[in-house]
Amino acid sequence: MLNYSRLPPAVEQILEAAHWAPSGDNAQPWTFEVQSEDLFDVLVRIEAGNVYEYRQGEPTLISAGTLLENIAIAAPSQGKSAGWQYQGLAGNVHRIRVQLTDDRAAAGHPLLGQIERRSVDRRPYQLRALSQGDKRALSDAVGPEFSVEWHESLAARRKVAGLTRLATDIRLRIPETFDIHNHIVDWKRTFSPDAIPSRALGLDAMTLKIMRWTLAKRARTEMANRMGSPVFAGLQMDFLPGIFSAAYFAFRLKQRASGPADEASQLLRLGQAVQRFWLTATKQGLALQPCLATLAFAHYGRAKEPFTVSAAERRKAEKLAERADSDLGDVPSLRFIGRIGHPKAQLQSRSLRRPLAELVREA
Numbered sequence: 416m417l418n419y420s421r422l423p424p425a426v427e428q429i430l431e432a433a434h435w436a437p438s439g440d441n442a443q444p445w446t447f448e449v450q451s452e453d454l455f456d457v458l459v460r461i462e463a464g465n466v467y468e469y470r471q472g473e474p475t476l477i478s479a480g481t482l483l484e485n486i487a488i489a490a491p492s493q494g495k496s497a498g499w500q501y502q503g504l505a506g507n508v509h510r511i512r513v514q515l516t517d518d519r520a521a522a523g524h525p526l527l528g529q530i531e532r533r534s535v536d537r538r539p540y541q542l543r544a545l546s547q548g549d550k551r552a553l554s555d556a557v558g559p560e561f562s563v564e565w566h567e568s569l570a571a572r573r574k575v576a577g578l579t580r581l582a583t584d585i586r587l588r589i590p591e592t593f594d595i596h597n598h599i600v601d602w603k604r605t606f607s608p609d610a611i612p613s614r615a616l617g618l619d620a621m622t623l624k625i626m627r628w629t630l631a632k633r634a635r636t637e638m639a640n641r642m643g644s645p646v647f648a649g650l651q652m653d654f655l656p657g658i659f660s661a662a663y664f665a666f667r668l669k670q671r672a673s674g675p676a677d678e679a680s681q682l683l684r685l686g687q688a689v690q691r692f693w694l695t696a697t698k699q700g701l702a703l704q705p706c707l708a709t710l711a712f713a714h715y716g717r718a719k720e721p722f723t724v725s726a727a728e729r730r731k732a733e734k735l736a737e738r739a740d741s742d743l744g745d746v747p748s749l750r751f752i753g754r755i756g757h758p759k760a761q762l763q764s765r766s767l768r769r770p771l772a773e774l775v776r777e778a
């Protein structure tokens with residue numbers, strides 16, 4: 416295995432682009448084992464016990480797919496093309512082998528310049544619809560394997576915002592998320608390499624102050640919850656952003672995979688499609704925010720999984736599952752949802768990434 420200081424220049428450039436991939440809570444759950452100048456493995460960890468990692472870590476596999484798409488987009492700039500193969504799960508680590516091949520005809524990829532520019536935007540957007548051209552470019556970017564559905568009218572956006580608000584209400588009230596939320600918010604930095612800067616949460620200064628105070632102690636969070644703070648958070652984090660969007664979008668499977676390895680590969684390809692969609696949106700000047708917690712809690716509610724000790728929140732998840740089925744249609748075949756629109760202003764704060772040197776496993 417090659418350590419960071421001995422990385423072949425082409426591999427280093429490709430991994431540099433790869434590691435800008437988005438991941439839930441900016442967890443960056445991957446490391447790289449570089450075998451030679453044409454071969455490396457991506458190791459992807461599933462965080463056991465994280466309530467957001469529903470269906471055995473589905474969001475993490477989707478993130479890994481976005482990383483594979485970055486590799487595919489960056490490889491031509493190094494005169495290579497990239498192919499990957501899923502190798503399986505050992506313990507809580509998925510292994511994916513990436514093979515680079517010399518490609519003399521390789522030309523720079525049109526989305527390469529968007530990889531570092533792409534960033535989640537959790538603020539309200541403009542009240543302006545997507546053009547037919549934008550929608551066509553976005554759907555074309557996804558490709559034929561998955562379908563994208565749009566929820567664009569005000570009534571449709573209100574319905575989906577109601578679902579995401581209910582999911583926020585659940586996730587802020589259950590004790591299982593307290594430590595997660597505490598660790599992922601970076602209160603100090605405007606640009607955070609290993610967490611989410613508080614200023615990128617899309618909340619106003621007063622709400623952030625209250626949130627920082629309550630998150631410092633479990634008892635304070637419980638008290639704030641009793642006083643209805645998740646209701647106000649849902650208004651700011653879901654309802655208003657949902658109204659102030661061009662649309663919600665939902666990625667649906669056209670066909671079910673047949674076994675665990677097939678399922679993992681399909682989720683990786685889905686992540687690739689999500690990344691092409693997101694990079695195309697960035698190129699068109701559009702902002703985007705995933706809303707995966709909604710799918711997570713709807714899944715728990717439908718499967719009646721005991722994801723929390725709170726019986727009241729389990730019942731709420733069952734209600735969410737019913738409402739999501741009727742508003743979005745057949746939720747079990749949905750794999751990714753989010754909102755999209757024209758940003759009101761440039762982002763002032765965002766997550767960055769850990770240095771690549773920390774992600775390359777030493778020999």
Ligand SMILES: Cc1cc2nc3c(=O)[nH]c(=O)nc-3n(C[C@H](O)[C@H](O)[C@H](O)COP(=O)(O)O)c2cc1C
Binds near residue numbers: 481
């Ligand atoms: C699979 C996946 C699920 C995500 N879910 C959410 C979500 O539910 N809400 C949200 O605000 N951001 C979500 N994100 C966005 C990440 O938090 C974000 O990509 C990460 O913090 C890095 O920030 P950046 O995209 O600005 O580089 C998700 C990203 C991925 C890849």
